[in-house]
Amino acid sequence: MKKLIFAAALTLASPLLWAFSTAELAQTLQKPANVQGAFTQQRYLKSLTQPMTTNGQFVLIPKRGLLWHMQKPFENRLRVRADGIMQWNGKSWVAANPSKMNGQSQQIRLFLDLLGGNTQGLEKQFDLQLSGSQQKWTLRLNPKTALMKQIFNHIEISGDSVVRRIELNEKQGDRTVMQFNQVQTGKELDAFAKQAL
């Protein structure tokens, strides 16, 4: 009997049992119909003492698209969808880049996957290490494809029911940190976001 209790205790304590899988994480993150809130992006460059900081509002509809509304230091609205990245010129959406660039779609997919918690997509390019619990998790991404290895050292995402923080450690030594606050899920979208996404 003692043995049995001991075995049961062992089983219950086993990290395997408690492990929070990436599939579960994906499920959690993809649950809400939409996620909106404020963001702060800080870009740390080796040669600059101060990070380059921008902030604004965002709206994410998992698997659909993202509205990235930068307010400081200047206004800039971007719409990111699988079909490309567009910029709001005050009247309509126009292509954000004057010339089409190689790797653009890759980058878009990466960000939509990162924010939307599409761990399946991320697994194609990164080795995923998930730690913590459902309430406070950290996902570390180590690049495994040649291209991602050339760009990133590693990427770290953390959060709870939503993504709270993304840190990109670039190969060149630069680092970008994005933090998300005042995050709300499932709230009605405003007219602009509805029309854009």
Added chain:
Amino acid sequence: MNPKPRHLYTAFMLLLCLFLAYMLAAKNWLQTDLTALLPQEQQPDVVLQAADEANEAQLNTQVVLLAGSADAEKAFQAAAEIADLWRKSGVFAEVDSSISPDLEQVRGDMQRLGLAVLPHEQRQQLFEDPQQYFQQRAEAAVNPFAAPSPLSLEQDWLGFGRFVSARAQPQSRLQWNADNGMLFTEDEAGKTWVWLRGKLPQTNNIANGSEGLLPLLQQSREQAAKAGVETLSAGGAVYAAASKAAASKESRLMSAAGLLLTFTLLLWVFRSVRVFWLVVPLAAGMLTGLAAALAVFGEVHILTIVIGTSLVGMLVDFPLHWLAPSVFRPSENNRALTDGIGWQAEAAMREVRPTFIISLLITVAGYALLWFTPLPVLRQTAVFSGFALLGAFGATLLWLPPLFERYQAKPVPFGGWMGRLHHVSNRVKARLHRRGWWIVGALLLVVGLWRSDWRDDIRQWVSISPVMLAEAQQINQLSGSDFGGQYLVVEADSEDALLHKNAEVNRALQPFIAQQKLAGVQSLDQFIAPVAEQQKLQNRLRELAKLPEAWQPMREIGVPRNTVRNALNQAAEARPLTLSDGLKPILAEAWRPLYLGQVESGRYASIIRLNGLHDAAAVQTGIKNLAGVHWADKRSHLNELFHHTRNQAAWLKLASYVLAWLLLWRMFGTKRGTQVLAVPLAAAVATVAVLGWLGVPISLFAMFGLLLVSAIGVDYAVYAVAAKHSAPARLGGMLLAALTTGISFVLLGMSSTPAVAAFGLTVAVGVVFNLWLAAWLLEKE
């Protein structure tokens, strides 16, 4: 017969065999390169020649294969496997399947190229609205979704590097898969097509270097098909290899079928296995022809062999004229002693020898004149055919009589039939000899001649299967480029001037693009700016360094003033890149083929590619007034050359008629001589009329067929007039000769190469007329 010439001839043939054995063993004697057929230019312009060579080199050494599937992973997998197969095969000098860029090198190249290849729009912005430029630059810098540039922000404060990779890739539809480094495109149906490129060794002759190419492609495609992946492939070398394979298969098949049919006919007529000896003059003729062509040219083109093979029919004409009378019974003919049972090999040969010599002289002279045409294939065929006839003649004259010494002519139905046929033909002749029929004939002739279409098209020379063409088209569609054989060559006296000229032509072509007469162009000015322009931009950057408000947005995102100022000054001090410098980096590889370099001292040249050209004439007039711009259209240029050669051959032939007439006049007098010559001449004219009715263009090859027709005509006519056999026997000899000739040329008429088919058809039709007209010359009984 005196045995001496026989021994001499035998010894000579033995020597020839030795020579041939040596040549075939020691040398690469079979030429299959289609371009080898083309005439040498009279006075080539080095610039155009360089452009042509660059184009050919690119076209003929590249083999492209696309693996496509709705399942992208499968397509990549199949392409990777095929690339592996290609590498192991050793067929290719280089196989490009995946690109894994050396990032350090790419960074260096981008920094060096950045300013020189900055798009026009951005350059203009820096002059007119620098604030806008830097606003966009700042937005891109903080945009987390922007495509990762190999250059970090610190390596590219001014943002010039952002445009380099797009500028370096003129074919923008091709995408790069970062995972495996492969290039791919997606079609409208969502299918992924993975691109694979094999480069054949440059030094190798296209066709010789690719013996293993077709089997390798076949294997690759089967392998992909097993995995459920579609494949497309294209490349000059593939076409060359395919047409080579088709030509040799066809030539094998035709010789086999020709020999089989011919000997079946002969066996049926003569009822003696001895007719197989007729193979002797045939073989002797072929050997002599081949040896002569090899001795003169050092190699023989596959097309010469194909046409040469068709000579089989003609080479047996002499022996048939000699042998045919043997089957006629003397009872049916009282006048001619040499007919029928009394037939004796040596004696019969002595009798026909003079007529043989006359027609041989005339025919060989006709071929000899072809030597003066500028077309290698025509000259080769002239040498091959002329000598083959001589060799066959020698063998007929010297070897056949001893071989047929104990030949016992049997009374066979053929002899009797000929008597009846001759009777019928006489009646028909009498019937037709009326004014009404003459008018109908003349009308048919005139309309046919009027309808005849004298035209040459290089495309008739090659048989590219429709499947291959469709694949090439699909590949063009997928790549978004459709470069035909027409392009522009631009020249100027310096690299900078050349870039200016390119830009000028580009501007001149814009209206045509707007009118959809042209889908687009690819020119070097789309890649790099002239040095002078770069210096102007550098001066502007120096100015901007002193105007911080112009780059205010950069400061807003947190880039210190000094950093931007230093970046501006640094860019302003860098050494500008010349065109050739700009093309050196690996990144610029795609643009290199456009630049021909300094072709001659003081002449720099480049190519402008025309994409999707719909109205060549309009574009051609559009650039007419621009100095230093050449319109290059190899196909129409070649067609012109063929046209010229064809006319030249026609005039040479007419000249040969005059010579022939002189000879015939010496032998037969004015009336008979003229009659004899009228046969080939009338047959040639009638053949042109028939081709006109059939809608077959009179190309160089058809003209070549006409030359052969007239040679055969002379042969028949001389035989009909001069041989000492009875009229039915002569008719029989001619009919047999016509049938054997007809067999091989009808077979040739079924060739998949349009030019060869036209040749076969022309001769086949011509032979019918020759027979008919020569029969007309046979006197009534």
